[in-house]
Amino acid sequence: MDRSFFERSSDDVAFDLVGSWLVLHDGARSTRVLIVETEAYGGSDDPASHAFRGPTKRNEIMFGPAGYLYVYLIYGMHWCMNVVTGPSGDASAVLLRAGVLYEPTSKGDEAESGALRGPGNLTRGLGITGADNGLDCSGGNGRYLTFHQSRQLSWPTRPSKRIGITREVDRPSRYFLEGHRAVSKTPARHSSPRPPDKNIPSV
Numbered sequence: 001m002d003r004s005f006f007e008r009s010s011d012d013v014a015f016d017l018v019g020s021w022l023v024l025h026d027g028a029r030s031t032r033v034l035i036v037e038t039e040a041y042g043g044s045d046d047p048a049s050h051a052f053r054g055p056t057k058r059n060e061i062m063f064g065p066a067g068y069l070y071v072y073l074i075y076g077m078h079w080c081m082n083v084v085t086g087p088s089g090d091a092s093a094v095l096l097r098a099g100v101l102y103e104p105t106s107k108g109d110e111a112e113s114g115a116l117r118g119p120g121n122l123t124r125g126l127g128i129t130g131a132d133n134g135l136d137c138s139g140g141n142g143r144y145l146t147f148h149q150s151r152q153l154s155w156p157t158r159p160s161k162r163i164g165i166t167r168e169v170d171r172p173s174r175y176f177l178e179g180h181r182a183v184s185k186t187p188a189r190h191s192s193p194r195p196p197d198k199n200i201p202s203v
Contacts, residue, residue, distance in 0.1 A: 001072060001147040003138045006066035010085045010092040011173055017083070018157045018175045021148040024126050025140075031126055032110065034150075036182045037098035040173040041082070043091030043164050047167040051091030061134055064088025069135040069145060071128060078120030081128050083137050097174075098184045101125050114181035155180050161192035 001020070006013055017038050024031040043051040043062065050072070051061040061070045062084055070082040070093050082093040099122050103113040116125040123129070137145040155177035162174045163185055176183045 001138065001149075003067040005147070006083060006085050006137065007087060008085060010042055011095050013083065013085045014038040014040035014094040014173065015157060015159075015175050017096070017147065017157075018177060019150070019153055021150050022096070022099065022126075023144065023146045023148065024128075024143075026143045033116065033122070033126060034102065035096060035099045035147075036180045037096075037176040037184060039095040039097055040085075040175075040176070041093050041095060046092075046171070048165045048169075048171070049091070049093075050095075051076070059091070062091040062093050063118065064090070067136065067138040068093040069128075069132055069137055071123070071130055071133040071135075074120075074132060079123040079129055079137070080119040081123050081126075081132070095119060096122055098122060098176075098182050099125075100182045112117045117182050118184045153177065 002006040017035050020035050022033045022035055041049040043049055048051060051062045055063050058072065059070070061068055064084065064086070065088045066084050066086060068084050070084055071082055074080055080095060082095045084093050086092040097119050099116045100112055101114045101116055102110045105111050114125065133146055135143065137147065139146055157175055159172045159179040160171055160174045160176065161172060
C-alpha cells in the first residue's frame with residue numbers, strides 16, 4: 001500500500017486496513033501482524049480527535065503528509081499508534097486497535113503466536129514506543145512499516161460506534177472483523193451505509 005492509499009478519508013482507510021497485514025521492518029528482522037480492528041478520527045470536524053482544536057507540538061504530525069505513524073501515550077503507560085490519513089493540512093488519522101501476531105516457525109513458515117487485543121497490547125507486541133512517532137508507513141530503510149493485502153478470510157468487516165471516548169460517541173467510525181477473537185470488544189452492530197460485508201484478506 002503506497003502513500004496514495006493513505007491520502008483518503010480516515011474512514012475509508014480504517015475500513016480497508018481491517019484484514020490487512022502490518023509488517024514492522026527493523027533491519028534484518030520483520031514482525032507481522034494481521035490487523036483486526038481500527039478506528040477513524042478526523043480533525044476540526046471530530047471533537048474526539050487530538051486535532052480538533054488545531055495543531056500542537058503533540059499532534060502536528062496528524063496535519064500531514066499522510067502515511068506516517070502518529071504515536072502517543074495514554075494513562076501514562078500505554079502507547080497508541082495511528083496512521084496519518086488524508087491531504088496535508090487536513091488532520092485525520094486511523095487508530096490501530098487490535099491484531100494478531102505471527103512469527104516464524106522452525107519449519108520456515110509463520111504461525112499465529114498471540115492476540116494483541118487493544119491498542120496498548122498491539123504496540124507492546126510490536127515494540128512500538130514514542131520513539132517511533134513519525135515512522136514511515138509506506139516503505140523506507142532501517143526501521144519502517146508497510147501494509148499489505150492478503151488472502152481471503154471468512155470474517156466480514158463491520159462498523160460500530162467508537163469505544164473508550166466521551167465525545168462524538170455515536171460516530172460509526174470503528175471497524176472490526178466480526179467474530180474474530182482478537183477484537184477488543186464487540187458491540188451491537190451499528191446500522192451504517194458502509195458496505196456490510198467485505199471480502200477480507202485471510203491468513
